[in-house]
Structures are given as structure tokens and as C-alpha cells.
Amino acid sequence: MEKRSLWKFGTREVVYAAIGAALYAVLSIATNFLQLPSAGNVSFRPAVAIPLFFGIAFGPIVGFIAGFLGNMISDLISGYGFWVWWDIGNGLMGLVAGLMAFSFTSFKARSTLLKAELYVILGVLVGMAVASISEMWVSGADIQTVIYGNFLPSAIANLVNGLILVPILMIAYDAVVSRSGR
Amino acid sequence: MESFDPRARWIFSLLFLFTATLFWDARFLAVLFVLAFLWYFSANVPWSETRRAWSFVGFLLLIMIVVNTILTGGGAGGVVPEGGHQVWPNGIPIPFTDWVFHFGLTYERLWFALCQILRILGISAVFVIIPFSMDPRLYGVTFRGLGFPDKFAYSMELAFRYVPTIARDFGVTIDAQRARGYEVESSGGIFKQLLRTAPLIVPVTMNSILTGEDVANAMDLRCFGQGPRTWLTKLQYHWRDYVLIAFSILMWVTALVIVYWFDVGNFWVPQWLLNLAGG
Numbered sequence: 444m445e446k447r448s449l450w451k452f453g454t455r456e457v458v459y460a461a462i463g464a465a466l467y468a469v470l471s472i473a474t475n476f477l478q479l480p481s482a483g484n485v486s487f488r489p490a491v492a493i494p495l496f497f498g499i500a501f502g503p504i505v506g507f508i509a510g511f512l513g514n515m516i517s518d519l520i521s522g523y524g525f526w527v528w529w530d531i532g533n534g535l536m537g538l539v540a541g542l543m544a545f546s547f548t549s550f551k552a553r554s555t556l557l558k559a560e561l562y563v564i565l566g567v568l569v570g571m572a573v574a575s576i577s578e579m580w581v582s583g584a585d586i587q588t589v590i591y592g593n594f595l596p597s598a599i600a601n602l603v604n605g606l607i608l609v610p611i612l613m614i615a616y617d618a619v620v621s622r623s624g625r
Numbered sequence: 626m627e628s629f630d631p632r633a634r635w636i637f638s639l640l641f642l643f644t645a646t647l648f649w650d651a652r653f654l655a656v657l658f659v660l661a662f663l664w665y666f667s668a669n670v671p672w673s674e675t676r677r678a679w680s681f682v683g684f685l686l687l688i689m690i691v692v693n694t695i696l697t698g699g700g701a702g703g704v705v706p707e708g709g710h711q712v713w714p715n716g717i718p719i720p721f722t723d724w725v726f727h728f729g730l731t732y733e734r735l736w737f738a739l740c741q742i743l744r745i746l747g748i749s750a751v752f753v754i755i756p757f758s759m760d761p762r763l764y765g766v767t768f769r770g771l772g773f774p775d776k777f778a779y780s781m782e783l784a785f786r787y788v789p790t791i792a793r794d795f796g797v798t799i800d801a802q803r804a805r806g807y808e809v810e811s812s813g814g815i816f817k818q819l820l821r822t823a824p825l826i827v828p829v830t831m832n833s834i835l836t837g838e839d840v841a842n843a844m845d846l847r848c849f850g851q852g853p854r855t856w857l858t859k860l861q862y863h864w865r866d867y868v869l870i871a872f873s874i875l876m877w878v879t880a881l882v883i884v885y886w887f888d889v890g891n892f893w894v895p896q897w898l899l900n901l902a903g904g
Contacts, residue, residue, distance in 0.1 A: 454849050457776050458841040461783030462833045469791045474822055489822040512784050519756040582689055582745050592688050607819055615827045
């Protein structure tokens with residue numbers, strides 16, 4: 444695999460960021476049929492694996508835009524309005540996960556998958572912490588509300604989705620990469 | 626509202642957010658609340674369209690108020706001072722028993738709940754209305770006009786264009802998987818249901834990535850990113866946009882002066898409420 448700059452934002456990155464955002468938005472809405480128990484204003488979205496995976500595969504900027512824009516478009520289509528601090532939190536999930544991009548040679552190697560799981564955990568924790576803490580500034584919520592009402596439900600739901608689906612996507616992408624020789 | 630330039634509308638919305646988050650004084654929040662809803666109603670969007678968004682806001686508010694005001698007693702984010710005037714100073718006697726339930730709810734926290742309602746509803750009114758009143762095709766050019774890089778703005782525009790394509794691909798994939806015996810119905814535990822989404826998510830994602838490679842090559846061949854981008858839609862400020870921007874800046878600067886120069890606008894409880902509380 445070619446060595447690429449982590450912060451490069453060329454034509455491929457523009458296109459993959461857009462595709463990641465559109466995928467995140469469409470899959471978030473499309474998997475609404477899943478009626479899983481989760482807390483209050485936090486929805487259970489398997490599609491959260493998309494910005495995490497796009498970050499790992501194409502870099503932190505792509506991961507950020509996929510999460511930020513994808514969440515924005517998804518809320519927009521679902522009729523939830525515009526919540527910039529949660530969009531930024533979703534973007535940060537992809538950005539932090541993307542910090543491991545281009546540092547490995549095989550997507551399906553056990554070490555890469557383990558590293559990806561670690562970055563998924565870091566990404567989700569950072570992203571959801573920033574989004575949740577912003578509720579203190581915007582809504583005046585106290586730290587207990589932020590932790591139990593926002594952070595824990597969103598982080599747990601996203602961790603479950605990310606930890607299970609990101610490795611599946613990475614293994615599938617490895618097959619695509621080796622077949623196409625990219 | 627639609628007659629304003631989208632850039633002016635974004636500037637107003639963001640400066641309104643910064644202004645509202647400076648205050649915990651219900652008098653200032655009430656003024657901002659009225660301003661927010663004047664702005665909201667100027668869009669003439671019917672209730673049926675925004676009902677879902679407001680249900681979401683209502684649920685958020687309920688959680689905030691119930692957890693913040695009713696359940697937790699530690700003061701809200703350091704805004705409400707410790708102590709205060711209790712609503713039930715002698716506790717709540719439980720009928721048919723000798724027990725007394727001591728509940729630390731104070732008038733100050735109830736007033737804070739009102740401030741939260743004014744602030745959250747005001748901010749929500751300004752932001753909820755954006756997607757219902759702004760053409761999604763203008764997002765890219767608007768963000769470029771607000772100073773975002775060309776490539777970020779183009780990503781945004783491209784993402785909106787991809788949504789119908791990916792939605793169609795998802796429909797085709799779900800039909801193809803159904804033909805192979807895939808069941809959409811949700812049953813079983815969390816992990817089982819989550820794993821059941823993989824046969825939908827993986828093919829759609831991989832197919833989109835392969836398509837993206839061709840799109841990127843086509844864009845490279847057309848020298849994408851080699852020079853400043855031009856946009857099909859041109860945005861132009863008119864006098865009313867300048868008025869809106871000037872008003873937004875004035876509102877924010879005035880709020881900064883009020884809060885940081887005059888030290889007014891922090892949490893405040895009216896005297897009549899304290900009198901009612903016996904203090």
C-alpha cells in the first residue's frame with residue numbers, strides 16, 4: 444500500500460468524504476427499522492460505523508466530513524433540524540479513528556483490526572464527550588445529566604455498533620483492495 | 626425568511642446561538658425567545674412539517690428538566706447557587722404511613738428550569754427551521770461563501786447529490802438480499818439484529834467506494850482542484866442581508882458588553898418568587 448499523507452485532501456478524499464457522508468445519512472435512516480433499546484434522544488445507529496471506517500480507510504479529514512456532514516444530512520432528512528455540536532461530535536469520531544489511516548499494510552491483519560478497535564473506542568469517546576459536554580454550554584445541563592443522559596447512552600450505542608461493524612467493513616474492503624490492486 | 630441570502634441567515638443563526646448562551650437571566654432570555662420565534666414564524670413552515678423536530682426538542686427538554694431540576698440536587702452546571710428556598714421545606718408526607726419524603730427541590734431550580742426552557746426553545750427555533758426553509762442545493766455555495774475551503778464546500782454539494790443514488794442502491798441491495806432469504810423484520814437480541822444489518826451495509830458501502838474511485842478519476846481528468854472553483858448558483862448580498870448581518874453582530878456585541886462590562890445577565894430570580902417562597 445502506498446504511503447500517503449494523513450492530512451492530504453485531494454480529489455479522492457473529496458469524493459470519499461461525500462460518499463461517506465451520503466452513506467452515513469442514508470444508512471442511518473434506512474436502518475431505523477431496528478427497534479433496539481437505547482436512551483432518550485440518542486438513536487441506535489449501526490451506520491455510525493461508516494465515518495469510523497472511512498476515517499480508518501481514507502484518513503482523518505474524510506472521517507470528519509463523513510461524520511459531520513452525514514449526521515447533518517441525516518438529521519435534515521429525518522426532520523430533526525440542525526444540531527451543530529452533535530454534528531461536530533460525529534465528525535470527531537471519524538477524525539480520531541482516522542489518525543490510524545495509512546499506518547498499516549493489510550486491512551484484515553489481526554494487528555490492524557485490534558488497532559482499529561482501539562481507535563474506534565478512542566474516536567467514539569472523544570466525539571461523544573465533546574458533543575455531550577457542549578450540552579452544558581448550550582442547554583445548561585449539569586455534569587450528571589451530561590454523563591448519564593447524553594454521554595453514556597450515545598457512547599455505548601456507538602461503541603457496540605463501531606466495534607462490531609468496523610472490522611466487518613475492513614475485511615470486506617481488504618477483499619476489494621486486493622481484487623482491484625488499489 | 627427565504628428572501629435573505631443563506632449566508633446572512635447562517636451568520637444570524639450562529640450569532641444568535643453565541644448570544645443566547647451568554648445569558649441565564651430570564652428577562653434577556655425572554656427577549657431572545659420572542660426574537661427567535663418571530664424569526665421562526667417568518668419562514669411560514671407548517672406545523673405538520675416541523676412536528677417531528679419539535680417532538681425531539683420536547684423530549685430533550687423533558688430529560689433536561691426532569692433530570693436537572695427534579696432528580697439531581699447539585700445545582701445546574703454551577704449556575705444555580707447551592708441552598709435556596711425549598712418548595713417542600715418539611716418534606717412530603719406519604720399517605721397512610723409515618724414516612725416523610727425529603728425532596729430538595731427549590732424555587733431557584735424551578736426558575737432555572739424556566740430559563741432552560743426559554744433558552745433551549747429559542748435556540749431550537751432558530752436552528753430547527755434551517756433545513757425546512759433552505760434549499761439543500763445552496764449548502765455548498767453558501768459554506769464556500771462563508772469562507773470554508775472550496776473542496777469542503779464541494780464535498781458537501783457532492784454528498785447531497787449522492788443521497789438519492791445511495792438510497793436507490795440500498796433499495797436494490799435490500800431486494801437482492803430478500804431474494805436470497807434475508808429477513809428485514811427486527812427480532813432477537815441487540816447483537817443478532819446488529820449483525821443482520823451487515824449484509825445490507827457492506828455491499829452498499831463497497832459498491833459506493835468502487836463507484837467513488839471512478840468519479841475521482843473522472844474529476845482528476847477534468848483538472849478538479851487545479852484552480853478556484855466556480856459555482857452554478859451565484860449568491861449576492863442585498864441591502865436587507867447587510868441589515869441582518871449588522872443586526873446580528875450588534876446583538877452579539879451588545880450581549881458581550883452587557884455580560885462582561887456591566888456584569889448583568891447571570892442567573893437571576895425575581896423578588897416576587899422569593900417572597901412567595903417566604904424569603
